[in-house]
Amino acid sequence: MAFRPDNMNEAHQEIQVWLEQIFGGESIPQFELNQRTLGILHNLMKTNQTKDRDTQLIIKDHNQKAEEYTSDGKLVGNIVEGLSIKPSSLSQSGVTNLRTLANLALLLEIKDTSDTSFYLALQHLHSEETRIAEEREAEQNLISQLFEKTKSALIKYNSLQKALQTSEEQSKIQRPKIESHIKQTGFLKNKAEEYRKLIQKHQSQLVKLDVTPDIYHKTLVNKAEELQNLQQKLTPLRAKLQSYHDLPPDLVEARVKIEEMRRQVTLLEEDLSSKINMMHL
Known part of the structure; x- marks a missing residue:
């Protein structure tokens, strides 16, 4: 054989x-x-x-x-x-x-x-x-x-x-040790799954509420910084305008400059109000 x-x-x-x-x-x-x-x-x-x-x-x-x-x-x-x-x-x-x-x-x-x-x-x-x-x-x-x-x-x-x-x-x-790691791994997997479902739920709610990035924290922080910059620019202009208020009222040139400064202040105030309104939205 x-x-x-x-x-x-x-x-x-x-x-x-x-x-x-x-x-x-x-x-x-x-x-x-x-x-x-x-x-x-x-x-x-x-x-x-x-x-x-x-x-x-x-x-x-x-x-x-x-x-x-x-x-x-x-x-x-x-x-x-x-x-x-x-x-x-x-x-x-x-x-x-x-x-x-x-x-x-x-x-x-x-x-x-x-x-x-x-x-x-x-x-x-x-x-x-x-x-x-x-x-x-x-x-x-x-x-x-x-x-x-x-x-x-x-x-x-x-x-x-x-x-x-x-x-x-x-x-x-x-x-x-291995059994302990296995238990911890299972726990972390469950938590990760819970967080994933929670994120999906919140994202769905944001979509339903038609939430835009304009109200996100980072966007609001940027707008607050821009508002602070505008206020800093507005302060010297107001001081300058106040100095013009001290001019004699009968001077034509002073009136023209005062009127010009008023227009600038008005524009800045309108811009500031627009920024504030956007932040409230």
């Missing part, structure tokens, strides 16, 4: 069983439980299981061939015996060499004992040995990498646990 991210629990169980078989009674190194790690271990497990099955098939094939070679050996032995060639007729060294040659041929699974067959079989055996050694080294490197990652993950996990514990303690301390 291929590894699927949506079936991580089942894959983890299979990997755990496989690791227990691989390590036997030894403790299994911790590893990080994530999709990438489980995928690597799952592929490694499948590869290992496939290699085990292939090895079992090879062993079975070797056993079968050994039986065939034994049967062939018996047949050849009978033939040799029929030809009156007995092992006792060979020297001890010859018997040993013959037995070694036969065992080696069985081990290398060759059909005959020619030099070429031996060389080819030994070359194939060396290639298989090199390949297996490389695969074993790769598996050991992968296991070492997983072990180091697991150690790093455990360190990070412990750090996160401490940080979480510290955060929880800080949260317990800060919780009353």
Whole structure:
């Protein structure tokens, strides 16, 4: 079964069983439980299981061939015996060499004992040995990498646990303050909503009453300042007019100037009255 991210629990169980078989009674190194790690271990497990099955098939094939070679050996032995060639007729060294040659041929699974067959079989055996050694080294490197990652993950996990514990303690301390701030925030929101509605209500009333900016406080203050300035200008004119009142009544020029000043005073008084009326409105 291929590894699927949506079936991580089942894959983890299979990997755990496989690791227990691989390590036997030894403790299994911790590893990080994530999709990438489980995928690597799952592929490694499948590869290992496939290699085990292939090895079992090879062993079975070797056993079968050994039986065939034994049967062939018996047949050849009978033939040799029929030809009156007995092992006792060979020297001890010859018997040993013959037995070694036969065992080696069985081990290398060759059909005959020619030099070429031996060389080819030994070359194939060396290639298989090199390949297996490389695969074993790769598996050991992968296991070492997983072990180091697991150690790093455990360190990070412990750090996160401490940080979480510290955060929880800080949260317990800060919780009353936060709750108080939440209550104050709710209160302020309610007050802001009340003030907003009150402002809308007052604005509606101003629109209904047809209130203009002329009666606003700032406008009235400006008009009061203008009135004060006019009164300040009017005071010296009145004093000047009073000085003209002291002139002899029979002087024509004095009369003309007095009349002119009266007109100015009248204009100023009319302007002042207009400003006052505007303020009352």
